[in-house]
Amino acid sequence: MTNWQTILTDSITDPSDLPRHLRPDLQNSEKLTHHYPMRVNPYYLDLIHTKNDPIWLQAIPQTAEINDTVCALDTLAEERLSPVAGIVHKYRDRVLFLVANKCAMYCRFCTRKRKVGTAEMVVNEQTIIAGIDYIKSHPEVKDVLISGGDPLLLSDERLEWLLAKLRAIPAVEIIRLGTRVPCTLPSRITPNLCRILKKFHPIYINTHFNHPREITQESSTACTMLADSGIPLGCQTVLLRGVNDNLETIHHLMRGLLRIRVKPYYLFQGDLSRGTNHFRTTIECGQQIMRGLLGKISGMGIPTYAVDGPGGVGKIPLTPNYIKSLANTLVFENYEGRTCFYENGGS
Ligand SMILES: *Cc1c(COP(=O)(O)O)cnc(C)c1O
Ligand code: SF4
Numbered sequence: 001m002t003n004w005q006t007i008l009t010d011s012i013t014d015p016s017d018l019p020r021h022l023r024p025d026l027q028n029s030e031k032l033t034h035h036y037p038m039r040v041n042p043y044y045l046d047l048i049h050t051k052n053d054p055i056w057l058q059a060i061p062q063t064a065e066i067n068d069t070v071c072a073l074d075t076l077a078e079e080r081l082s083p084v085a086g087i088v089h090k091y092r093d094r095v096l097f098l099v100a101n102k103c104a105m106y107c108r109f110c111t112r113k114r115k116v117g118t119a120e121m122v123v124n125e126q127t128i129i130a131g132i133d134y135i136k137s138h139p140e141v142k143d144v145l146i147s148g149g150d151p152l153l154l155s156d157e158r159l160e161w162l163l164a165k166l167r168a169i170p171a172v173e174i175i176r177l178g179t180r181v182p183c184t185l186p187s188r189i190t191p192n193l194c195r196i197l198k199k200f201h202p203i204y205i206n207t208h209f210n211h212p213r214e215i216t217q218e219s220s221t222a223c224t225m226l227a228d229s230g231i232p233l234g235c236q237t238v239l240l241r242g243v244n245d246n247l248e249t250i251h252h253l254m255r256g257l258l259r260i261r262v263k264p265y266y267l268f269q270g271d272l273s274r275g276t277n278h279f280r281t282t283i284e285c286g287q288q289i290m291r292g293l294l295g296k297i298s299g300m301g302i303p304t305y306a307v308d309g310p311g312g313v314g315k316i317p318l319t320p321n322y323i324k325s326l327a328n329t330l331v332f333e334n335y336e337g338r339t340c341f342y343e344n345g346g347s
Helices: 003-009 027-033 042-047 053-058 063-067 124-136 155-167 192-202 217-228 245-258 283-293
Strands: 094-098 144-148 174-178 204-205 234-238 263-268 302-307 313-316 323-326 328-331 337-341
Touching: 003 328, 027 063, 042 053, 094 124, 124 155, 144 155, 155 174, 192 204, 192 217, 192 263, 217 234, 234 245, 245 283, 263 283, 283 302
Parallel strands: 094 144, 144 174, 174 204, 204 234, 234 263, 263 302
Antiparallel strands: 302 313, 323 328, 328 337
């Protein structure tokens, strides 16, 4: 076993095995972790300082997960939009390709919580081959977004095989990997992995950091290695109550990401996925954070605030409205909240 695989086998999967001061107060803990598995690997565990801190909240199960009566199982209608197991084809030009059912840490707020890490999520050689065949027979697909679970939990050999298959499809232009591993298990980013990835350019990686304390020496090294392999890195942060739902935290996070060569891509409003309602903030909160960011950080550090609409309608930007009126004269607000004017073109 490689080093990262050994670290994963040392993960805590039962809340009662946590150090006493970090143990959650759970009713019916077995039922909870049966539905929504827990995995906290030693690296991520080390980032936790205290119970209920922003790292703890992301990783440790809470009773609220099984008491969620608001959210739906499959809010994004991924099953309906799935032509073959493992493929979600929502937008014409791109597909989501689920190639792994496990993660280095099970985020408590996961959108795919209904199945990730459980027997509900079937991913095997047949489903992956069926996915590749689907993409092959749909030349309108130019962009393959490899996700899961976490695709970087596949072995180097499996990943190389998969990337070679996808790269051999003439219509596929870009390949994207959605992975939280640079944040939750940075030792997975090895020189051999980088050597493999760079053979299949253009490869993009969208990773997922939610709090400045996740930016460590280790995660910074992992991102540097990927960036040095010529891979543009983006970040898909989720706005989470108690974790990052304030301007100061998001501002520090975005600065930190730019420092480790990761470009903030999306800031997501929480999906209505069952088991995650206790993490949701209001859209006003997100918009206030976005207003605050403008003028505080370069446009490089400003993600698109968006929500993935229920029912599979797609991602919708929730950018605050700076336009007060738009006629012959555009009346708008600047980053300081000052009213400004611009003479519109035309007659
Ligand atoms: C989010 C998503 C994508 C990718 O969207 P981008 O805006 O291109 O990052 C593609 N397919 C599905 C089903 C998605 O949910
Ligand atoms: S890494 Fe992604 S897929 Fe895995 S549990 Fe976290 S949010 Fe879900």
